[in-house]
Amino acid sequence: MHYTTALTLLTGSLAIAAPLDGRAVTQFPKGTSWDIVLNTKSLELSDFQKAPGTAIDIDLFDLSQPTNRIAELAKTKKVICYFSAGSREDWRPGAAQFRPSDYGRNMIWKGENWVDVKSPRVREIMKARIELAAKSGCHAVDPDNVDGYSAYADYVNYLASVAKQNNLAIGLKNALAIIPAVLPNIQFAINEQCHEFGECTEYAQVSKANLAVFNVEYELKDCSHPTGVVLSSVFKPLDLDTVGGQC
Numbered sequence: 155m156h157y158t159t160a161l162t163l164l165t166g167s168l169a170i171a172a173p174l175d176g177r178a179v180t181q182f183p184k185g186t187s188w189d190i191v192l193n194t195k196s197l198e199l200s201d202f203q204k205a206p207g208t209a210i211d212i213d214l215f216d217l218s219q220p221t222n223r224i225a226e227l228a229k230t231k232k233v234i235c236y237f238s239a240g241s242r243e244d245w246r247p248g249a250a251q252f253r254p255s256d257y258g259r260n261m262i263w264k265g266e267n268w269v270d271v272k273s274p275r276v277r278e279i280m281k282a283r284i285e286l287a288a289k290s291g292c293h294a295v296d297p298d299n300v301d302g303y304s305a306y307a308d309y310v311n312y313l314a315s316v317a318k319q320n321n322l323a324i325g326l327k328n329a330l331a332i333i334p335a336v337l338p339n340i341q342f343a344i345n346e347q348c349h350e351f352g353e354c355t356e357y358a359q360v361s362k363a364n365l366a367v368f369n370v371e372y373e374l375k376d377c378s379h380p381t382g383v384v385l386s387s388v389f390k391p392l393d394l395d396t397v398g399g400q401c
Contacts, residue, residue, distance in 0.1 A: 177321045178321070179318065179321055179322065179323050179341065180232055180293040180294055180322075180323045180341070181323070181341060182209060182232065182294070182323060182325075182341050182342035182365065182366040183364050183365070183366060184360075184361050184364050184365060184366050184367065184384040185366065185384050185386060186207075186208060186209055186232075186342070186366040186368075186386055187206065187207035187208055187209070187386055187400065188207045188208070188209040188210065188211065188234075188366070188368050188386050188388065189205040189206055189207045189209075189210045189211070189388060189397060189398065189399075189400070190210070190211040190212075190344075190368070190370055190388060190390065190394060191205070191210070191211075191212060191394060191395065191396065191397055192211070192212065192213050192216075192236055192394040192395075193213075193393050193394055193395035194212065194213060194216045194217065194395075195216075195395070196395065197395075197397070199223045199226060199227060201397055202217075202223075202227050202231070202397070203227060203230055203231070204397070205231075205397045205398065206397075206398055206400050207231075207386075207400060208231065208232055209231065209232040209233075209234060209366075209368075210227070210231045210232070210233060210234065211234040211235075211236055211296050211344070211368070212224075212227070212233065212234070212235065212236065213235075213236050213237075214235035214236055214237045214283065214286065214287055214290070214292065214295075215237070215246070217235075217290075218235075218286065218287075218290040222290050222291070224290040224291045224292055225290065225291035227291075228291045228292070228293060232293045232294070233291070233292050233293050233294070234292070234293065234294040234295065234296050234323075234325065235287040235290070235292035235294070235295050235296065236295075236296040236298060237280075237283045237287075237295065237296070237297060237298070238266075238297070238298045238299050239280050239283075239297030239298060239299060239300055239309075239313060240268060240269060240271065240297070240298065240299030240300045240301075240302055240306070240309075241257075241261055241266045241267060241268055241269055241298075241299045242256070242257040242266070242267050242269050243265060243266050244265035244266070245265055248279065251275075251279050252269065252275070252276070252279065253275060255270070255273070256269055256270055256273045256275055256276050257269045257270065258270065261299070268299075268302055271300075271305070271306060271308075271309035272305075272309075277309075277312060280297070280313060280316075281316050283295075284313065284316045284317055284320055284322065285316075285320055287320070287322060288320035288321065288322055292322060293322065293323060294317075294322055294323035294324060294325060294341065294342070295313075295317055295322055295323075295324050295325070296325050296327060296344055297310070297313050297324070297325075297327060298327045299327070300313075300326070300327060300328075300329050300332075301327070301328045301329035301330075301331075301332075304331055304332065306329060306332060307332040307335035307336055310326060310329070310332060310335075310336045310339075310340075311335070311336055311339050314336065314339035314340060315339070318339075323341035323342065324339070324340055324341060325340055325341065325342040325343055325344050325368070326340045326342075326343045326344070327343075327344045327345075327346075328344070328345060328346060330353055330356045333356065333357075333359055333360065334359065337359055337360065337363060340365065341365060342360075342365050342366040342367070342368060343357060343360045343365065343366070343367050343368065344368045344369075344370075345357065345367065345368070345369045345370070346369075346370055346371075346372070347370070347371055347372060347373070347374070348369055348385075349369070349371055349374050349376035349378070349387075350371060350372075350373055350374040350376075354369070354380045354383055354385060355380045355381075355382070355383060357383045357385070358380075358382040358383050360383075361382060361383045361384045362382070366386055367383065367384065367385050367386065368386050368388075369385045369386065369387040369388070370387070370388050370389075370390050370394075371387065371388075371389050371390070372389075372390060372391070372392045375389045377401030387400070387401045388400050388401070389401070
């Protein structure tokens, strides 16, 4: 998911972070209500605090820099912190950390490229982002763009191990094909448009494991639950710049 916001995060600051010792990994049982707002440019902290739902998915960088608002938000919400784990975004200050060999073909959005998830440098960059999430007070991470190839299962499990070391929950974003391979290591799933694409039934394993399935639809407002699947659905504009829209 691409969104444009002015960021003031300095590249070097991604390297510093420490896990929140002693905090249990937050659980997201099926049926957990949620909201997702990734384009935060016109919103205040109070808007997020008033958002419907017990969990909220927000941009890690927007709310952690230059002033950390995540810790305050986390007092009343289960905060899921979004970042792209499968791509290099040239509008991020951290873009210079990637070597040319770390990324390849273009994605849909201008300035965004798939990364080599087997690259040790890419994994270190993402490890630092997870550590930043822990330091900022997030309860969980939402690593996006991990549905490019079947080989991403190993990558997601690596990210999950880093999240666990930092006492963070982690969700699987889309990537339906790798659900069985990563299910033991995730605490929730996030899906975009499973109703529109007829894919919601694929989450039966996740619901059976009593994990939340957070669904966002952009075109089709469908609040139904397929047999064996419990969805926590919201209907949003594509820019993901508004609060609310729960079923």
